[in-house]
Amino acid sequence: MKKSHENWNDFHKESEDYPDALYETTDRLEQRVRKEKRKKRLLYSSIPTTAAALLFVILMNTSVVFARTMADIPILSRISELVMYNEPLKSAVENRNIQYVNLKAENGDLELKLPYVIADSKNLVLFLEMPENLELSGDEVYVVNIDYLRDLSNDNFISDGFFSNSGSYITGQNPLMQVNIEFVEEDLHRYSIQEGLPQNFELSLSLQKYKRGTDPEEGLLSVDAFKFELSLDPFKEPVIYPLNEEVVIEGQKILFKEMVSYPVRSEIIFEYPEANDSDINLRLSLLEDGGMTSLSGYAQIQRHHDGAARQTIHIRSDYFNPPKSRSISIDSYTIKPKNENSLYQIDLEKKTMSPEIDGIKLADISHEDGLLVFIFNATEQYPYSLISFFLGDGQFIDIVKEVRRSDYTYLYYIEDKEYETLEIIQSIGPEYILEEPILIPIPVGN
8 A cells, every 4th residue: 555655746746737727727816816915924824825725726637536535525525526627527526326436457467447337227337447557559549348247136147238339548548438338128130138237247348459440350459358346326217208299291290209318318209100101210310509419229110009109219418518408300201101011022033123112223133252232223312221131931131231322322232142032121211301300399307
């Protein structure tokens, strides 16, 4: 264990670089000293206090360890909040959903820290402090990979059924790194359904070093594994906000039903009534305080017992800087009559499709590096996969690659093998862009 003077030397070493906002603070202090017309004795006695205050500010802004330590001391916690210019750290202290876990894991001489998390029943956000002694050259990068979770209540391993993303870590970057984990709720192809995040679990992750600009399989340089054992507070129940906003596009109704708000994300739920005579899909954006972000959700449209087709779009919360206003913007849509869900037969030898699809023509079929390549020409723009492939028994065929050209030409690549029967369906209708977006106000959330 380090002695007190060694800790102080560590803090002092970290304080060599001044943050920009600190210069503004020192300027204001100097102006106050010049304006004060006090006796020399009072002025001289204030100099050590001023110097100590400035050193405190320096350490708060340059040392993650010092900032979090001060925040944990009751008398100094409020002062630490006032002087921390590092917005993520300051907000983490203030955020009501933050959970301090203060864990660390080692692999050789590398120490990875997990100071705090934000968690709910469907999501986990990790805030990692990267090891100080990571070796990185200018063309190398680290990424965080979630290997698995092990539920400590039943010893079950969870290695799929969730999405994770972390960004990347390069030389000179802020050592505080955020990793998002989101559990799958719908029956998605190649993903298993998980009940949600366990409350007590072992987390296994790895720091993977890559050479930038290379293929991931060829550019992997090293893998360092770490494990943490977490015991989380009881998850907060989501807050449900009724929306009940109905929109009509080309005679098709869409009901924005409700927003379900969790600490980490919000879910916008909307329905397409059974009475609609066409299948309509929406392309949405999120409008927050004047800024716009494209929205996409992994949830597919699900049919329910009441006849309605229901869809859920996920919005990740900005837990550090929540917006003052939010709206969903409907920017464009696709539409296709419900009776156009027929199967179309593909004759591989004759390179034909029967019957033909209105506005979509099979132009060619070729063989390329073990793949069958289908080229379709369309008369209108489609936003994504307009074709799905099936075997004669209804079994879905994976599309290996899809290419969309600007001239309404679409290429689909599937595995090249002997197919007794090959069928396709038109998955989606053409896309139409609204002249004026339709805005649906939604609550800010938790």
